Amino acid sequence: xxxxxxxxxxxxxxxxxxxxxxxxxxxxxxxxxxxxxxxxxxxxxxxxxxxxxxxxxxxxxxxxxxxxxxxxxxxxxxxxxxxxxxxxxxxxxxxxxxxxxxxxxxxxxxxxxxxxxxxxxxxxxxxxxxxxxxxxxxxxxxxxxxxxxxxxxxxxxxxxxxxxxxxxxxxxxxxxxxxxxxxxxxxxxxxxxxxxxxxxxxxxxxxxxxxxxxxxxxxxxxxxxxxxxxxxxx
Numbered sequence: 001x002x003x004x005x006x007x008x009x010x011x012x013x014x015x016x017x018x019x020x021x022x023x024x025x026x027x028x029x030x031x032x033x034x035x036x037x038x039x040x041x042x043x044x045x046x047x048x049x050x051x052x053x054x055x056x057x058x059x060x061x062x063x064x065x066x067x068x069x070x071x072x073x074x075x076x077x078x079x080x081x082x083x084x085x086x087x088x089x090x091x092x093x094x095x096x097x098x099x100x101x102x103x104x105x106x107x108x109x110x111x112x113x114x115x116x117x118x119x120x121x122x123x124x125x126x127x128x129x130x131x132x133x134x135x136x137x138x139x140x141x142x143x144x145x146x147x148x149x150x151x152x153x154x155x156x157x158x159x160x161x162x163x164x165x166x167x168x169x170x171x172x173x174x175x176x177x178x179x180x181x182x183x184x185x186x187x188x189x190x191x192x193x194x195x196x197x198x199x200x201x202x203x204x205x206x207x208x209x210x211x212x213x214x215x216x217x218x219x220x221x222x223x224x225x226x227x228x229x230x231x232x233x234x
Contacts, residue, residue, distance in 0.1 A: 004065060010049035014056060016066040024071055027081075031185060034086035040192040043172075047188050051173040052078060079185045112180035115169035116162075124163040132178045 003018040016024065031048060035041045052074055059070045114133045116125035127146050131139035149155025169175045172191040173183045181187055 010053035012053035113177040115178040
């Protein structure tokens with residue numbers, strides 16, 4: 001008889017047997033170790049746990065306990081340590097997938113899901129979400145069509161309904177699903193790290209702009225310009 005444990009994975013409660021628990025613990029620790037040097041480590045691990053929790057809910061389909069079978073199926077989707085270039089923390093978690101299993105794994109298609117893209121929104125992110133779902137690079141075209149429909153009197157209510165019904169993309173897993181890309185460890189880590197780089201670049205550009213404005217103001221404080229500055233103020 002196996003022991004069972006109550007766990008919280010990505011905010012979802014689960015019951016898991018001891019064999020699966022030990023393997024899951026090894027797997028999560030390997031992920032943490034792999035992304036330890038990344039600024040987005042906590043966010044990456046959190047998003048991975050949320051995605052794994054969603055997959056467990058799909059795989060259990062009425063069962064109450066996670067077994068090694070369900071865990072192996074989820075790992076095949078998310079990626080083994082070898083798949084995302086991690087150094088396993090121990091030999092415990094050596095991949096059990098065979099060559100045929102690995103070939104089968106790469107055929108998994110997650111499909112696109114409709115989300116509101118609040119990172120590229122004008123009002124509610126509905127148009128940018130629809131653009132991502134339809135594969136349109138620039139959401140401007142969807143916004144123009146929506147404006148035309150609203151002013152014609154038939155687009156306002158549908159837009160409001162979509163704003164209410166369609167969920168916002170909160171995690172990197174949601175954003176990958178919105179674009180139809182595989183939601184695995186490699187892509188989640190890549191998306192979070194790229195987001196951090198983009199944010200750092202924006203902060204750096206803002207700092208340069210502010211620095212340029214300060215230099216412009218300081219220019220009027222030099223001795224040579226002092227008479228003109230006083231005359232201007234008077």
